[in-house]
Amino acid sequence: MTPAARAQAAIEILDSVIASARDDGAPADALVSAYFKTRRYAGSKDRRAVRELVFQAIRHAGETPASGRAALLPLAAELFDGSPHGPAVPTGGEPRAVPGVVPEWLVPLLSPLVAPAEWPALTERAPLDLRANLARTTRDAMAAHFGAEPTPLSPWGLRLPPDAAVSADPVFADGLVEVQDEGSQLIALACEPADGRTYVDLCAGAGGKALALASAAPTARVIACDTNLQRLRKLAPRAERAGATVETRLLDLPREAEALADLHGQADCVLVDAPCSGSGTWRRNPEGRWRLTPERLGRLTALQARVLDLAAPLVKPGGTLVYAVCSLLAREGAQQAAAFLSRHSAFSPMDIGLDVGRSDGVGRLLTPGHDRTDGFFIARFRST
Numbered sequence: 001m002t003p004a005a006r007a008q009a010a011i012e013i014l015d016s017v018i019a020s021a022r023d024d025g026a027p028a029d030a031l032v033s034a035y036f037k038t039r040r041y042a043g044s045k046d047r048r049a050v051r052e053l054v055f056q057a058i059r060h061a062g063e064t065p066a067s068g069r070a071a072l073l074p075l076a077a078e079l080f081d082g083s084p085h086g087p088a089v090p091t092g093g094e095p096r097a098v099p100g101v102v103p104e105w106l107v108p109l110l111s112p113l114v115a116p117a118e119w120p121a122l123t124e125r126a127p128l129d130l131r132a133n134l135a136r137t138t139r140d141a142m143a144a145h146f147g148a149e150p151t152p153l154s155p156w157g158l159r160l161p162p163d164a165a166v167s168a169d170p171v172f173a174d175g176l177v178e179v180q181d182e183g184s185q186l187i188a189l190a191c192e193p194a195d196g197r198t199y200v201d202l203c204a205g206a207g208g209k210a211l212a213l214a215s216a217a218p219t220a221r222v223i224a225c226d227t228n229l230q231r232l233r234k235l236a237p238r239a240e241r242a243g244a245t246v247e248t249r250l251l252d253l254p255r256e257a258e259a260l261a262d263l264h265g266q267a268d269c270v271l272v273d274a275p276c277s278g279s280g281t282w283r284r285n286p287e288g289r290w291r292l293t294p295e296r297l298g299r300l301t302a303l304q305a306r307v308l309d310l311a312a313p314l315v316k317p318g319g320t321l322v323y324a325v326c327s328l329l330a331r332e333g334a335q336q337a338a339a340f341l342s343r344h345s346a347f348s349p350m351d352i353g354l355d356v357g358r359s360d361g362v363g364r365l366l367t368p369g370h371d372r373t374d375g376f377f378i379a380r381f382r383s384t
């Protein structure tokens with residue numbers, strides 16, 4: 001492909017990224033892969049170059065661009081040369097994406113800790129963090145194997161460059177490591193994994209945190225729940241790889257409480273890793289900024305409150321509830337945690353037990369700029 005043809009491919013993909021963000025569809029990564037599935041003529045260099053153009057354009061624009069052309073034009077105007085298979089020469093008044101990080105409407109909703117000086121880090125490429133599976137190996141052994149740095153905050157973590165190829169490594173297939181951002185590892189640590197205890201991971205998805213708990217406490221009972229069968233199904237092969245034992249439980253919306261009835265008052269710790277805006281993970285999914293709308297955010301915050309209310313009765317007296325979101329928005333973090341406490345007088349706030357991030361309301365906030373992790377709000381409550 002010529003450089004101009006690559007630019008045209010990037011424009012077409014960017015058009016689908018913009019449409020997908022509007023319709024809450026597939027992520028950009030999946031759209032890039034899907035585009036090339038039907039274009040076998042493109043070689044690996046072409047694919048890499050096009051992908052790079054697409055992600056550069058997404059990272060560049062805080063507000064949704066008018067089109068794929070508008071997204072790419074400010075970054076690669078010289079490729080809009082009208083050559084065969086390339087983009088047409090731009091007209092004078094054509095729209096161009098404006099550089100930015102945080103969409104205007106979200107600025108007042110950010111936690112006050114996320115000052116503008118930190119914004120560039122929100123969309124910078126993230127490193128690749130691994131979690132060493134201490135049930136099977138040591139962090140030192142895996143650091144030596146990968147030539148990786150230990151992460152500074154999690155005792156399980158290793159840090160590699162963004163492009164490191166890990167999934168093809170035999171130690172990955174053997175379950176000695178998992179890919180997991182250091183911030184996510186800290187959420188599992190805030191649950192204080194210990195053998196013999198019972199943990200309910202209420203929003204387990206594909207089980208990232210449930211697996212971390214089961215690896216750290218092999219004889220603990222870990223129950224991973226979710227309403228999404230596709231995500232939950234991914235957990236079993238991961239648990240097998242890790243040699244971890246995790247029970248799974250599919251919850252039926254809106255009757256989740258029925259499926260949880262036998263767990264009332266049983267859990268030493270319930271983790272609510274709630275569905276959220278993902279504003280803490282823009283460095284991995286920068287198009288997430290174009291996906292969020294006030295209506296979607298309203299639905300998410302209502303769902304977070306609902307899942308927290310489902311979680312509360314599962315905690316045994318003296319047990320804990322850990323609430324986490326990969327969000328930097330106060331409504332999903334500090335305000336959501338405060339609202340939970342105002343609805344549940346049997347719970348009181350407690351420190352998350354880790355000296356990480358910064359204090360934000362009753363919880364702590366980790367940010368890419370301050371902590372070099374994805375952005376997370378984490379709070380912990382004790383049941384009396």
Ligand SMILES: C[S@@+](CC[C@H](N)C(=O)[O-])C[C@H]1O[C@@H](n2cnc3c(N)ncnc32)[C@H](O)[C@@H]1O
Binds near residue numbers: 184206253274276303
């Ligand atoms: C942030 S993700 C969880 C990520 C996961 N804990 C991990 O470490 O990979 C939030 C999850 O909440 C699930 N969810 C949404 N509504 C739910 C509900 N009412 N009850 C339980 N889980 C729900 C979603 O399907 C999604 O998998």
